[in-house]
Amino acid sequence: MNAHTVAVLAPAKSHRLSLLGVAGRAALAAALFGVIVGPLAGLVVWSVAERWHWPALIPQEVGLKYWARITRGDLFGALTRGVTIAVITTVLALITAVPVSYAAARRRLPLGPLVLMLFLLPQAFPQLPVFASAAVLFYRWNLAGTVPGVVLIHLVGGLVYAVWTMTAVFRAIGEDLEEAAINLGASLTRTFFHIALPLATPGIVASGILVFIYSLDEFTGTLLVGAPYVTTLPVYMYTASLGYEMQIASVTALVLMAPGLILLLLMERFLRAEYLAFFGRL
């Protein structure tokens, strides 16, 4: 008796919706909601708590005093600096990653697998010791504590995301159209700009968003290479929490989290396939 006969003979038990099943699913969803949202909810409460003494469940005084600080001073500076660095990093990552990814996807790169492997190193090895060592080198090259230095460190991590997503994107686009164009006499370069690049645009945008979010959230490299002269939001948040400024750290955390959550909503609707393909490869 093979698997199919068993399936035909047996009653389709799983399709029957039992009361226990519904209750179980609701319980699972509720428990998971508590586990996932619970720790984050604390941030929201702390960000508006102007006076909160233990063991009260809610703060005694609630207000937007700490949120008002976003509009002025250090926090705003750290935010704009971080966004600027993220934009530069994203543009550079896309410009440099597109050719490598395309060449790797079409298997036109000599030592292709080895080159691709190189772009996995920052993911497979501990980053902190390497970035500490990079900080020493950057100091020698006058790059430590500068925006170009921080961009370079962000590019290292960003390129991992960019190259691997884009290689997957280019591989997913069939080679047939390009071969047809080449058979009709188009050059490889012309084929790339007129066929492959337009088809890959949605995937390139997706990987650009991933790099942007990565750069905005990057902490280790920025702290080692940039601090104290170049401060981005994650570093600012760390400094705030060191002084036990719970409210400021919590407001910063929420601001820091916003782009990622917006991205999650966007990806749910538009970028699902690329996003899953990328994490599947990882």
Place this chain on the structure above:
Amino acid sequence: MPRVRPVEQLLWWMAAVPATAVILVGFGVPLLQSLTASLVREGHLTLANYALVYRLYGQDVAYTVLVATAGLTLTFGAGIPLAGYLRLHHAGAIEFLLKVPLFVPFVVVGHAMRIFLAPRGTLLTVLHAMGLVSADASLGFGHGWLGLAVALAWKHLALIVLLLMGAFRAVDESYLEAARGFGASTLRQIWAVLVPMAAPSIALAAVLALTSMLASFSIPLMMSRGSGPQMLMIDLYYRFGQHGDFGVASAIGVVSYLLASGAAYYYLRAVSR
């Protein structure tokens, strides 16, 4: 494959240079430099840095392995049943919820968990309001290894469930139908069918998570109390930043490469295949 003109071939090579150069300059060279710096102390080639690491941080190596192993156990203990459940039953809301931690930055997770698990943190406040603990109770594990493991598991759960779901979806439906035919429950279908058939992918996901947890820095930095055993990356950061001792810091780095190297090798081999 159409014939490629030599000029165009050369162009593609050149196009690959900038990105490769960034990785070499920003990662490759520093990686090699940390290897050589770990073997030099006061201008001499020596193993003294490693002797210091053994003496000062031996306990922290064990602590790091403990935290990473506990984090891994928690992640997979929750992740395997969840991914299996999502493979067998469609539940969009649960799937969406699970993706949230993927988009929360590491520093934010560290800060949120610090608030949540603190001796008078949000978790204890809620438990107190529910009448489950008394006002003078305190939560023992917020700063310790278990608190760290919980935070690391929280951050890694989303990625692991996504990876496992991908692997479980590749398992042919007929095997599951057969198991259901014999009256297998959801848990039994996961344990007896999905897990064995997706074993290589589960191993790869475990390796990825373990490497990441061994090398975790921002979460322990946000949650650390400054006394007792520490994660290795915290030791490295202070050795480098406060003591300015690049030699010992590099030796700690090399120890962390070695801890992660088995995992890294397996990961690189599996992914680049």
